[in-house]
Amino acid sequence: MSEVRVRIAPSPTGDPHVGTAYIALFNIAFARKHGGRFLVRIDDTDQTRSRPEYEKGILDSLNWLGLTWDEGPGMDNDWGPFRQSERTEHYREAAKRLLESGHAYRCFCSSEDLERIRIERAQMKLGRGYDGRCRKIDPEESGRRAEAGEAHVVRLAVPQEGDCRLQDEIRGEIVTPFKEVDDQILMKSDGFPTYHLANVVDDHRMRITHVIRGREWISSVPKHLLLYQALEWEPPCFYHMPLLLNPDGTKLSKRKNPTSIRYYQQAGYLPEALLNFLGMMGYSRPGGEEKFSLEELISDFEPKRLHSSDAVFDIQKLRWLNGRYLREDLTPEDLYQRLTNWRMNESLWKPMAELMLTRMETLGDFVPSVAFTLADDFESPAEDFVPKKRTPEETVQFLQTILWAFEEDDAWDKENVQKTIERVTELWNWKIREATAPLFVAIMGKKVGPPLYDSIAILGKDLSRARILKGIVQLGDISKKKLRKLEKRWKSGTLAPPASS
């Protein structure tokens, strides 16, 4: 059998997600166990959302965790390049072959057409996919129209009958009737491939032997298998890992939990502890010892021990584990070094000194006032959150919309933070003082402190978000139904209640 090659294919469209590290970890364990290679491929085919700084963020975070790759972006070799945006000719070639062999067809429907079809089919309870109308267009005519420059996409011609059989190494055989599978778009009208095509083409060209990824991908496997078949390539083995979950049992999401690896870094977790923690979800080591290093995980890694059921990401257990690493593995000197390398250094002290200068009477006033920049966990009295003439519920909703607003802009500096907060406050028709009160308490744990906007900017996006999220929970949270309603109002920009005065 040829050399084992595995990969992760993160898309640079957001903050580095702990789920990416979790999947990377098991890919690495698998590769090392079998003397194979692990690669990182950047899946940046979504031109509207991909950003170089996100790619850097993901790579940096993986490095921080000690998750290293044998092949990846910037390390060109026979199988590279490792950024999908640099491999477009491969996808076009594959699409062409698919078109020629009749396994794919051009679709000239506009997004409006598609929307209409979707609604119609939903009403007739036909399932929500595309109805395949463009499949009937004669290939020659289709070619002419494309030649003439008519906008189109390329779709996979999924068989109308039969079943897809997937042999999942974790779950066994998974059978899906083809009639449940949509005529997936392979090439977008911008000339870029969708995940499905790019993924299959690259996995083949990069000689990937085992695909280990989250189980949210199970439902798209039929499309992939169809592609392998049509292209006459041998498919890899599949391992669909259990999902990481929020405490409420839904897929781990930043709406409900801190998911950014950077958050854990900045909140003061040790990389080895986070990695260890990730390794005990979805897998368990033979001896039963819960504390183990990456090397130990690799040394007796056994794919058979991979679980099939999902796991709740329990921050309390992570904290406990992290504590063990601190007290069992570090000397006081080590601790001091970690602390200063972390955030207890001039990168934090200097900007805070600037803010504090006019707000102190003795040097001793400094640390209590800036303690919030280093604290991971603190409780603030719920009643302090709520401005005088507002209810807790209003306050929760306000904070929630601040969170959404923060999600929208990427630049994280004082000016943007201020603009965002002012914008949301205006939408609510609140006074700015009412807005800053709950934010102060959420961010600092008390009603007074250094200037809010600067503080939020210095604290950083990940920590600030987490604090506000925690404030919301502390205030009694928000029901699913109300959240949905609020989101609707938020999206339409009509937050303020009808003017009463």
Add this chain to the structure above:
RNA sequence: GGCCCCGUCGUCUAGCUAGGUUCAGGACACCGGGUUUUCAUCCCGGCAACACGGGUUCAAAUCCCGUCGGGGUCACCA
């Protein structure tokens, strides 16, 4: 809603492949006690689960069927 996946203490899990050694073991959290000038650590103890119902069998957490519950997915996002 269709399709698919999953179902052991509140949470992470051992045990399930090859049914008996398990009135189900460990860990986190929680509760109680001990050590410690305080706290933390550490030590001891406690609480707490095989989703439910049928079947197969001398014997089922382990095999089969059904039900229920949870989740994932149904984009010119990955």
